[in-house]
Amino acid sequence: MNEAYFKGALGQLEERILQLIERIPANSREMELLEQRCRDKLSEQRNLCVELRDSPVYVNPAVQAERLDLYRDLVEQLDVIESVAMTVLLRANEDDRRLNRLVTEITREVSFPLSRPVVSCSSRDYFHIYPHLNLMFVPPMESRQLLHLPDLYHELCHLILAELHDRRTDPFKQALKEIKARMFGELDTLRSRMALNRSPKRLTDQIDLWQYCWLNDWGVEFLCDLFAVFACGPAFIWAHVHLCAKRRSLIYALPNIGQFSHPADAARYRVMSEALRILGFGKDADEIDKLWQQLLGVTKETPSDEFEFCFPPAVLKWVAESSLAAYEKMGCRCVSPKSRGRVAGILDDAWREFWRDQSGYPAWENNAAKILFLSNVA
Amino acid sequence: MSDTGVPSGIFGQLSEYSLALNRVLVDLKSQPPSGRFAPAERVKDLIQRLAEPWHSELAIQSLSNALQAKSVEFDLAAMRRLQKAIATASTYSGIIADLEALARLVRSQQTGAFSRLRHPA
Numbered sequence: 001m002n003e004a005y006f007k008g009a010l011g012q013l014e015e016r017i018l019q020l021i022e023r024i025p026a027n028s029r030e031m032e033l034l035e036q037r038c039r040d041k042l043s044e045q046r047n048l049c050v051e052l053r054d055s056p057v058y059v060n061p062a063v064q065a066e067r068l069d070l071y072r073d074l075v076e077q078l079d080v081i082e083s084v085a086m087t088v089l090l091r092a093n094e095d096d097r098r099l100n101r102l103v104t105e106i107t108r109e110v111s112f113p114l115s116r117p118v119v120s121c122s123s124r125d126y127f128h129i130y131p132h133l134n135l136m137f138v139p140p141m142e143s144r145q146l147l148h149l150p151d152l153y154h155e156l157c158h159l160i161l162a163e164l165h166d167r168r169t170d171p172f173k174q175a176l177k178e179i180k181a182r183m184f185g186e187l188d189t190l191r192s193r194m195a196l197n198r199s200p201k202r203l204t205d206q207i208d209l210w211q212y213c214w215l216n217d218w219g220v221e222f223l224c225d226l227f228a229v230f231a232c233g234p235a236f237i238w239a240h241v242h243l244c245a246k247r248r249s250l251i252y253a254l255p256n257i258g259q260f261s262h263p264a265d266a267a268r269y270r271v272m273s274e275a276l277r278i279l280g281f282g283k284d285a286d287e288i289d290k291l292w293q294q295l296l297g298v299t300k301e302t303p304s305d306e307f308e309f310c311f312p313p314a315v316l317k318w319v320a321e322s323s324l325a326a327y328e329k330m331g332c333r334c335v336s337p338k339s340r341g342r343v344a345g346i347l348d349d350a351w352r353e354f355w356r357d358q359s360g361y362p363a364w365e366n367n368a369a370k371i372l373f374l375s376n377v378a
Numbered sequence: 379m380s381d382t383g384v385p386s387g388i389f390g391q392l393s394e395y396s397l398a399l400n401r402v403l404v405d406l407k408s409q410p411p412s413g414r415f416a417p418a419e420r421v422k423d424l425i426q427r428l429a430e431p432w433h434s435e436l437a438i439q440s441l442s443n444a445l446q447a448k449s450v451e452f453d454l455a456a457m458r459r460l461q462k463a464i465a466t467a468s469t470y471s472g473i474i475a476d477l478e479a480l481a482r483l484v485r486s487q488q489t490g491a492f493s494r495l496r497h498p499a
Contacts, residue, residue: 048397062407065478066400069485073396076492080389128382130495132390155383162387162436164394173434181432215439217384224383261381 001064006071010053013074017046020078020086030100031092034118037134038085045074085133088120095121098373099143102343103136103152109341110231111333113168114159119152129155131162146350146365146372148243150228150236157227160330161220171329172227176219179319183214190309203306209255210310218263225268226323229275233335234284235347237272238354240265241288245295252303254310266303267311274320280337287355346372384436385494391437392488395424399481406474415469425460425480440487452479 021042024035048070052058058067088096099119107116117129123137127148130136136155142148161176163169191207228236244251244265251265262268269292276285296302328334335344346368353364398420424438433439445454456476463473 057404057408060408063404066404066407066481069481070397070400073393073400073488076488077393080495130382130386132386132393158383158387161434162383162390164391164435176434177432184432212443215433216443220384220436261384 001068003059006058006067007053010049010071013071013078014046014049014053017042017049017078020082021046023086023090025089025092028092028097030097030104031089031118033115034085034089034133034135037118038081038089041077041081045078049074080130080133084130085135088118088122088135091122092120095140095143099138102149102373103156106152106231106343107156109333109343110153110156111331112156113330113332114163114166117156117159127151127155129158131159134159144369146347146369147354148239150232150239150347153228153232153236154224156231157224158220160227161223168330171326172223172323175323175326176223178322179219179222180215182318183219183315184211186312186315187211187214187309206254206256206306207309213255213260213263217261221262222268222271222319223323225272226275226320227327227332229272230279230324230327230334231332232344233279233340233348234276234281234288235344235351237269237276237285237288238291238351240269240272241292241295244269251296251299251301252307254304254306264307264311266307267316270311270313271316271320274317275324278320278324279334343372382495385491387436388440389488389491389495391435392440392484392491394420395437396481396484396488399424399477399484403474403477403481406469406477411469413468415463415467415473417464422464424484425457425464428457429461437487440491441483444483444487452476452483456480 021039024038024042026035052067052070052074057063096119099121100116103119104116106112115134117134117136119136119138121138121140121143123139125137126139127142128137136152138152157172160169160172163173187207187210191204194203194207225236225240249265253260253264273285273289276282276288324334333341335341340348350365350368353368354361357364398418402417402421424441427433427435427438428441428445430438433442445452445457456479459470459472460476460480463470
């Protein structure tokens with residue numbers, strides 16, 4: 001790459017960064033964290049951009065590959081900031097602000113070890129989070145309804161597991177390592193057993209894929225579910241069963257083709273249910289289980305023969321048990337049948353009311369949402 | 379419960395490693411050879427953590443998968459050479475080639491995470 005190209009391209013990139021900085025709105029204190037994060041990241045990017053363009057070090061022909069790589073990094077990061085974070089800031093509205101106040105209250109209620117994320121009610125794809133931007137997305141209408149709000153707790157935990165520098169998150173990250181080690185060992189043992197039995201290659205290939213999924217995404221997703229159960233209680237599992245009922249997905253799905261980012265819903269349900277019982281919510285767990293069994297009865301889904309190899313019940317139980325200690329070591333607060341915070345309490349009440357009076361529920365929910373959002377602290 | 383949580387975490391962490399690795403390479407290529415190797419902490423972290431059997435860090439897990447799959451030119455022998463260089467704070471003749479291979483590994487995983495981030499399943 002010749003020098004003139006880098007001069008021109010980096011100069012143009014710097015201008016784009018400066019224009020983005022100028023467009024950061026001064027929204028409100030609810031969005032301040034994201035405004036500051038964008039400002040900090042864009043300033044860092046500008047500094048690197050200027051360095052790549054002007055520093056005599058980068059004129060050296062021997063470092064052009066690194067220069068190009070750093071330039072591409074800058075462009076990728078800027079793309080995400082512009083298309084994700086800046087879009088949120090430029091479109092922030094009252095729904096965003098009140099959901100941010102709610103998430104602030106949740107993080108205080110739970111004693112969440114990290115800064116709260118900023119939340120935007122502009123998701124086109126259910127609840128999700130960008131830990132590297134500390135930014136969570138919620139579908140527009142979910143901020144006005146209560147039954148799926150427990151999913152906020154699951155997303156919060158992704159921040160813990162993506163955190164690199166804060167040692168307060170170490171207990172949960174240690175739990176993640178232990179889950180991976182245990183499950184990897186279980187599947188290795190299974191592979192050896194299958195080799196002895198001369199099982200078809202297809203089965204041993206499946207084990208490789210299961211190990212890959214457990215090591216990469218599944219351990220993380222199980223821990224996020226558990227965090228949500230410990231912090232929010234039965235409402236999170238009701239929300240999970242509700243989602244499984246509403247959406248067309250296979251409850252016992254195994255990753256036969258390609259990678260699955262989330263473990264099978266049935267395995268997730270089992271881990272959550274174990275955790276709920278450990279917390280002392282046995283009666284609630286039984287109630288939820290009735291609905292779960294009804295759902296399975298209607299869909300007529302049954303697990304394949306391999307399902308319990310991929311998700312051994314004893315391991316799922318151990319995952320739930322061992323994670324509680326890690327959660328408490330982070331200093332986070334657990335719900336219990338006798339003690340629940342204001343937000344977890346209202347979300348729990350929402351599900352109780354849903355079952356008590358289905359026809360009256362929408363009116364009850366409208367009123368409860370007002371109480372939930374109006375009272376929460378900034 | 380969508381698919382951005384893990385790839386965004388990987389992308390953010392790999393970006394830190396990529397920046398640190400590129401800076402080390404630029405230093406090594408720009409300065410007269412001194413025989414001393416004192417990379418930034420991030421690069422030390424990367425090489426040391428990659429050698430551990432289990433990983434809680436999403437980015438390291440992603441790099442470890444690629445290493446285990448033996449689909450990349452950066453291999454365990456290169457990792458051991460770099461670990462030794464860190465332990466002894468001294469360079470060796472092929473250190474730049476090993477670091478370049480590691481940087482390519484980081485880049486390939488970063489590209490994968492970026493793609494998952496932009497086009498969630």
